[in-house]
Amino acid sequence: MKILLLAEHDNQTLSPHTARALTAARQIGGEVHLLVAGQGCGHVAEAAARLSGVAKVLHADAPALAHQLAELLSELIVSVADGYDTLLAPATSTGKNVMPRVAALLDLMQVSDIIAVDGPNSFRRPIYAGNAIEHVETSGKQVITVRTTAFVPADTEGAAPIEQISVPDLASPAEWIEDITVTTERPELTSAKRVVSGGRSLGSKEKFDAVILPLADALGAAVGASRDAVDEGFAPNDWQVGQTGKTVAPELYIACGISGAIQHVAGIKDAKVIVAINSDPEAPIFKLADYALVGDLFELVPELTRAVSK
Numbered sequence: 349m350k351i352l353l354l355a356e357h358d359n360q361t362l363s364p365h366t367a368r369a370l371t372a373a374r375q376i377g378g379e380v381h382l383l384v385a386g387q388g389c390g391h392v393a394e395a396a397a398r399l400s401g402v403a404k405v406l407h408a409d410a411p412a413l414a415h416q417l418a419e420l421l422s423e424l425i426v427s428v429a430d431g432y433d434t435l436l437a438p439a440t441s442t443g444k445n446v447m448p449r450v451a452a453l454l455d456l457m458q459v460s461d462i463i464a465v466d467g468p469n470s471f472r473r474p475i476y477a478g479n480a481i482e483h484v485e486t487s488g489k490q491v492i493t494v495r496t497t498a499f500v501p502a503d504t505e506g507a508a509p510i511e512q513i514s515v516p517d518l519a520s521p522a523e524w525i526e527d528i529t530v531t532t533e534r535p536e537l538t539s540a541k542r543v544v545s546g547g548r549s550l551g552s553k554e555k556f557d558a559v560i561l562p563l564a565d566a567l568g569a570a571v572g573a574s575r576d577a578v579d580e581g582f583a584p585n586d587w588q589v590g591q592t593g594k595t596v597a598p599e600l601y602i603a604c605g606i607s608g609a610i611q612h613v614a615g616i617k618d619a620k621v622i623v624a625i626n627s628d629p630e631a632p633i634f635k636l637a638d639y640a641l642v643g644d645l646f647e648l649v650p651e652l653t654r655a656v657s658k
């Protein structure tokens with residue numbers, strides 16, 4: 349079995365999702381190659397080569413790949429796909445954009461969001477917002493995305509060779525215009541060790557900021573939100589946690605005034621310790637929570653913030 353894993357990076361730094369997806373690739377078994385595609389991303393290729401279990405890093409460096417447009421990355425992957433039985437990527441925004449295109453170009457059906465590897469062609473993945481686990485068996489070449497929170501990161505004791513690969517003429521109807529990135533001192537939501545999330549009950553953006561952010565800052569936590577809080581404009585879209593938002597797996601998840609709808613819970617199932625603060629003792633979130641604080645979040649959250657700050 350030969351496996352090609354698409355490395356995720358921003359031309360400067362290798363994303364931690366890659367080391368986790370690598371663990372899934374190694375469990376599939378066989379020779380794992382990492383594809384680092386971008387522009388001026390030599391440092392990333394070197395970091396990728398240090399990941400344990402990588403047999404070779406393929407380094408594709410070209411101006412066309414500077415912004416890693418999915419249309420171009422998928423063409424590049426297809427150009428080298430003949431040599432591989434399995435094509436794999438983390439199920440992040442990038443992986444979810446690139447791999448379905450690869451699958452379509454190769455006329456294959458993608459296996460999305462795997463959470464466990466039972467054999468070289470046998471996987472488990474969540475369905476119905478995580479309420480059931482589907483066992484999938486494949487035959488022949490396979491295209492897979494990996495839910496990285498379900499796998500521990502590979503360590504960094506490797507020393508794989510780096511091979512420069514030529515980049516074919518890539519053309520895309522899509523054009524990169526600009527990257528709009530929000531700079532924040534807070535940890536990144538999907539890899540944060542602690543997350544504080546707020547729900548619709550916060551009532552306004554001002555209250556969300558006044559109640560949730562101080563607790564997050566006191567804990568050094570990332571901030572998350574329910575979809576209803578995002579839809580109401582209390583929190584930006586990229587803070588949404590859940591089925592149609594981000595999947596998180598922190599050591600501590602604090603849900604403030606969030607009911608615990610299945611679509612929200614789908615995004616927090618891998619959290620180690622869940623603390624729920626809700627005024628309704630029957631709220632569904634309490635079925636999942638390790639610690640339940642029943643009461644008014646406008647009293648309890650500031651009290652918790654004061655206690656943590658001490």
Ligand SMILES: Cc1cc2nc3c(=O)[nH]c(=O)nc-3n(C[C@H](O)[C@H](O)[C@H](O)COP(=O)(O)OP(=O)(O)OC[C@H]3O[C@@H](n4cnc5c(N)ncnc54)[C@H](O)[C@@H]3O)c2cc1C
Pocket residue numbers: 546547548549573574575576577588589590591592593594604605606607608609610611612615625626627628631643644645646
């Ligand atoms: C296809 C689909 C995809 C979806 N994807 C997502 C998703 O990715 N993420 C997501 O979050 N949702 C998602 N949803 C929406 C989801 O079904 C719920 O509507 C949403 O999660 C509810 O948000 P909430 O808990 O903030 O609000 P509510 O359900 O309105 O809950 C508010 C909670 O706050 C409590 N409360 C009220 N006042 C206070 C107070 N003063 N102190 C303490 N507690 C208080 C209430 O008891 C209640 O439990 C999706 C829905 C669909 C149909």
